[in-house]
Amino acid sequence: MSNKLTTALLASCALGLLSGAAMAQDFDYGKFDGYTLKVKLIGGTQYEKLYTRIPEWEALTGAKVEIVSSKNHFDLDREIKQDIASGSITWCVGSNHTSFAPQYGDLYVDLKELIPQSELDKYVPGTLASAMVDGRLVQLPRVTDVSNLYYRKSLYEDPARQAAYKEKFGTDLAPPQTFDELKQQVIFFADPPNLYGTAFAGKDEGMSGRFMEILRANGGDIFDENWKPIFNSQAGVDAVNWFKDIYDAKAVPAGTINYTWDDIGAAMAAGQLAVDLDWPGFAGFYSDPNASKIASELGFATAPKGTAGIRGGWSGSHSFSVTQQCDNKPAAASFAVFLTNDESEMMEAQAGNLPTRTATYPAVKEWFKANDKAFMVDMFTAWEASLAEARTPPLIAQWIEVSNVIWPNVQAAIVGQKPVQQALDDAVAEATVIMQDAGLLQ
Template sequence: MAKFLKSTALGMAAFAIAGSAAAQDYGNFDGYTLRVKLIGGAQYEPLYTLIPQWEEATGATVDILSRKSHFELDREMKQDIASGNIDYCVFSNHTNFAPQYDTMTEPLDGLIAADVIADFSPLVISHATVGDALFSLPRHSDVSNMFYVKSLYEDADNKAKFKAAYGYDLAPPDTWAQASDQAKFFSNPPDHYGTHFAGKDEGITGRFYEMLIAEGGKLLNDDMSPAFNSEAGVRALNFFVDLYQSGAVPAGTTNYVWDDLGLGFAAGAVAWDLDWAGWAAYFNGSDSKIGGDVGVALAPMGSSGKRTGWSGSHSFSVTKDCDNKEAAASFLTFLTSHDSQMHEARLGLLPTRSQVWTDVIAEFEAADNDFMVEVFSVWGESMANHAFTPPLIAEWGEISNALWPRLQAAVLGDMTAEEALKKASDEVTEVMEDAGHL
């Protein structure tokens, strides 16, 4: 019955979108073939099922040249830039990486109508703006908050033992110091751990970066020299070092990235997990071992009183070499329209249009889906007040690659936090020199 209701609801939603695609004027590009490169993967693909509606509405055809993971697509586009072979119009982008594609990106300010842009969350639009130019139209946003296993936190025995050990009540953490205490308290290796964290690539850089901000530090100085080799930086890095060295996280966490974390939490391997909203429905669903037992809370605060909130948005951009920029802009507008975003938001992805937040919460309320209402309330608060991006510069990827092996070295005990940050700082200085910033 539940399945029937779900498929009926999806069917009605698709019908509504089909209706609205036809109702809204996306222009007429009869006979034109729009060539695009899109990000692929389970959470991105459902949106592409709507593309035939845009084709029907405009008479154009969409030719998807690439449908790859973010990192594969990133490599491909760098090769396209190097070879000058940019024979497509639209590409999937990400606000944090958009500056590195600046030579191929057409600013959208004149292409997308101002009233369309006005419907988006101003903070997200500011994240998509590089210099004064709007580089991409955000599709959905990412920010991490706390997921925790409710039964562990509600267990009377756990509460009593925690209070005796740490001197305060066991509750979802409001500060990272509390989160650390709780991770250690719940850890019982090798069967169960307090938490885990993304331990390599941009994952650990991002987690360190947001902790650095929450500790009152900053990544770069105004002159673009590295600023993370500071007391705040050491405190931020030692948070992860302490979790690892105390055995509160699995030893393999330094190899974990997003799928490992999501699947691990769903398997009930850890007590709390700082993760993306896109996992919410899966965590609390029937395929998860902790389904129905998941709580959510805002990401905790660091010692500066600021909450962590490393954020960014998946987005779409138009190429400078595009031979039909109006068609490309129409396609972008369609893929980020209210109805398209409702389609993604129902799956748990965070919308970038302000109205979609209200509408999707109302829809979850009407369906008595209290969990998703809570998820969207928490993540809405996070996106509105606590989210921040890395510096929007082309060198973010290189900075990350200079940082993460050093962060890992400190976490594993190969060097101290001070030594790791000093080495990383020297490498970032070299990166910024080569890029002409210093």
């Protein structure tokens, strides 16, 4: 009884911040006096604020947390694979991500066995579904990642540009509804080297993801239902041509083929791009007048649709997972729930991240209104709207490997080193070998 009382007291302290948005916690975080929970967490400024809540969990449960590793996701991934290879899984909770999760096999437990359904029901259903691998809930989502449009209102509201656009295309200049329209606007706005239409992540999984997004919006897909790679379809060719057209028109910086998220963020914040299709985490950065030149004119719109009339939003979540080898799984599950509970999600959402709990959306909109950041309400509305149609990358262990044959070939097509169809055919041939070796494709 006193445990529950302490829980309730601590929870209400934390909820004090939320001014009335508090809800009774019915999840029992348990008592693990004297236990030390070993965790491997993703590091980096935007991720570490949440870890300031760890002492609260320690006070609540009597356990101690030892962070045995804190690295960026790629290094963490490498380390976890080395742990699997050497059979030294001595830790309990690890940071995870939708794209990485399928690779780890049975390293992580099915959290449905550790967390009551009533608690799981509090998460956004689509987000929770994307955290499953082979029907097992191997991760508890922490923040969701789906791309939508940031645009500069000053450009869209400029009368001269509005008139020129109307004259040229016969339609009003407004945030784009389709990828074709986006391409048209990107080329229209471009005035290099002072202003580019946009920039895209041109290498690594970012490039594969961007390609997959447009491929799916065009009605295509990476694999058919028998895991046969089929992205060299017409939808795939159209998707690559979308990138190639804006690249050839010099509507994107020539270096975009080598950009990752940090470069794109820097270019957008420096006022060099007209629109940016990007993850929610940049909202805070772009709207900060000290860091961004476009803070006063930031607009938000839901991602455009492809030729098939659908959105192909590439979605994934950062998450926490619990290892099979963990010597105290209830403590590990309690920790994972605590770091994704209503208060934790509120903390993530206030920083501009897309939360994974349904109740957080209305709560954080209220909070933004009350804190003179009404424009952030628009952002959450635009991003929330795209969640329903968002899809994860194929949840198979081979995805990263397949992605590593897609992006260099797409790059080759964009810079004109290979014809588009040949680049995609080459990638499909390599992907087919990967799927055959894995035994998924006969």
